[in-house]
Amino acid sequence: MKRDGLPGDVVSCLLEDGSGDLWMSTNNGMARLDRAALTFTSFSVADGLPGNDLSGWNACDKAPSGEMVFGGFSGATAFRPDQVSVAETQPPVLISEVRLGGAPLTPSELHPRGIRQEAVLDVPSGRDEIVVSYAALYFRAPSAVRYRYRLQGLDADWREVGSDQRMASYNALPAGAYRFEVQARTGRSGWSVPGAALTINVLPPWWQTFGSGPRRSRLSQPRRSSRTGSA
Secondary structure, X not given: OHHHOOOOOOEEEEEEOOOOOEEEEEEOEEEEEEOOOOXXXXXXXXXXXXXXXXXXXXEEEEOOXXXXXXXXXXXXXXXXXXXXXXXXXXXXXXXXXXXEOOEEOOHHHHOOOOOOOOEEEEEOOOOOOEEEEEEEOOOOOHHHOEEEEEEEXXXXXXXXXXXXXXXXXXXXXXXXXXXXXXXXXXXXXXXXXXOEEEEEEEOOOHHHOOOOOOOOOHHHOOOOOOOOOOO
16 A cells, blocks of 8 residues: 555555565556565656556566566566666756746856856846746656755745746845755655755845935035136
C-alpha cells in the first residue's frame, strides 16, 4: 500500500532477485523491497518504464540469467536487477528568463557573465512586477522534476512546486537587496545545490535618495545682482 511506501495500491506481480530483494509491478510503476532494511524504492517512466500502469496482466517472469520481465497495461519492461542504478545525479537548473514590469530582459542583461554565473540586477522604482522563470536540464522525464525556490529578504522558507510551475512572481517589493534562489530534483536525487541564483536590488524612488526633507537645487537659487559705481 502507498502508506507503506509502495508507489501504488495494486500489486500485480512479484519476483525475487539473486540478493533476496523483491521486485513488484503496481498500478503506478514498479518497486523494489530491500528485505534487510525493509524499505521500498520506486521506479517510474523517468527510469525507462513504458508507462506507470503495470497491473492487469499479472505477467512477470525471471530468466536463468537473472533478467526479469514485467508486463502490464502500459507494455512490458525487461531488466537485470543487479544492473539497475538507484542513485541519480542532481539535475542542473538555470534561470531562463526575467521580466520586469512585463518586459523581458535581454540575455546580456540576464547573464552578463555567462549563463551559469549569478547576475546582479538593479530594478528601477516603478517596475513593480518581477517574474523569474527557471528550468532544469533534465530531458529524460521533465514531468518528474520538482523545484523549490525562495527570495531571501522576503521568504522565510523554501516554496516547493511541481514541474508545471516554473516561474515565481513578486509584486511591489520594498526597496532593498534580495537574492532569488532555485533548486531542482528528480524522484531519487537530492536537491541541486547550490542551484541557480539571481541578486535583485530594488532601487528606491528618486525622491527618497535625498535627505529627509526637500532640498533646493543650486541651479534654482536666485542670483544676487551687483552694481558698479561710476568714477
